[in-house]
Amino acid sequence: DQQVKQNSPSLSVQEGRISILNCDYTNSMFDYFLWYKKYPAEGPTFLISISSIKDKNEDGRFTVFLNKSAKHLSLHIVPSQPGDSAVYFCAASTTSGTYKYIFGTGTRLKVLA
Amino acid sequence: DTEVTQTPKHLVMGMTNKKSLKCEQHMGHRAMYWYKQKAKKPPELMFVYSYEKLSINESVPSRFSPECPNSSLLNLHLHALQPEDSALYLCASRHEARATTGELFFGEGSRLTVL
Numbered sequence: 001d002q003q004v005k006q007n008s009p010s011l012s013v014q015e016g017r018i019s020i021l022n023c024d025y026t027n028s029m030f031d032y033f034l035w036y037k038k039y040p041a042e043g044p045t046f047l048i049s050i051s052s053i054k055d056k057n058e059d060g061r062f063t064v065f066l067n068k069s070a071k072h073l074s075l076h077i078v079p080s081q082p083g084d085s086a087v088y089f090c091a092a093s094t095t096s097g098t099y100k101y102i103f104g105t106g107t108r109l110k111v112l113a
Numbered sequence: 114d115t116e117v118t119q120t121p122k123h124l125v126m127g128m129t130n131k132k133s134l135k136c137e138q139h140m141g142h143r144a145m146y147w148y149k150q151k152a153k154k155p156p157e158l159m160f161v162y163s164y165e166k167l168s169i170n171e172s173v174p175s176r177f178s179p180e181c182p183n184s185s186l187l188n189l190h191l192h193a194l195q196p197e198d199s200a201l202y203l204c205a206s207r208h209e210a211r212a213t214t215g216e217l218f219f220g221e222g223s224r225l226t227v228l
Contacts, residue, residue: 012127024217026191032215034216034217036219041224042222043117043119043203043205043219043222044156044203044217044219045219046216046217046218049215049216062207089155093215095215097186098161098163098168098169099144099161099207099215100161101217102158103141103148103156103157104155105154105155106154106155106217
């Protein structure tokens, strides 16, 4: 049972345009969400997070939006750069007890120059 | 120092071998994690240690045995593995006391091949 899903396995975007990566979750107990970027043969690198008390968080070119009623979050990258090409994972956790991070299936982003 | 260091980077072992994966962090983090990732799949949680005590075991087979000798080190002992256990094993840590941010810091992983 996949509790965190990314329904688009891949996405191609022109350099300078906006990239939108989507993530859906099923467990209403999740209240903390993160996005990670992963290059081949490397560990995931943290990008940005959001708590369920917010609906938006920005950090430079990266913005995460959370829609709790729809159990949906999205990552916007503006403007997209070729160096952003990687696999992006969303992750979800509860903030009670031990944080148990559950990862989504990943979306491979390709930014075309 | 913001690194999680994993050794070895690559490991090939037979089904009868005993080997260990090691993970080290010096960020003062008190929660450490083992994940397993197969190709084109998300990282899957295996174990979580909190303050050197095992707090989560995601029903992992006993041929995988975790150990946390101190707050900086995390080991994964491997014995009698199967070829389907071949995967990238990722270690991660988190500063347990920081309730406002909770990102995991990952190592680069140990690529395991079981023959």
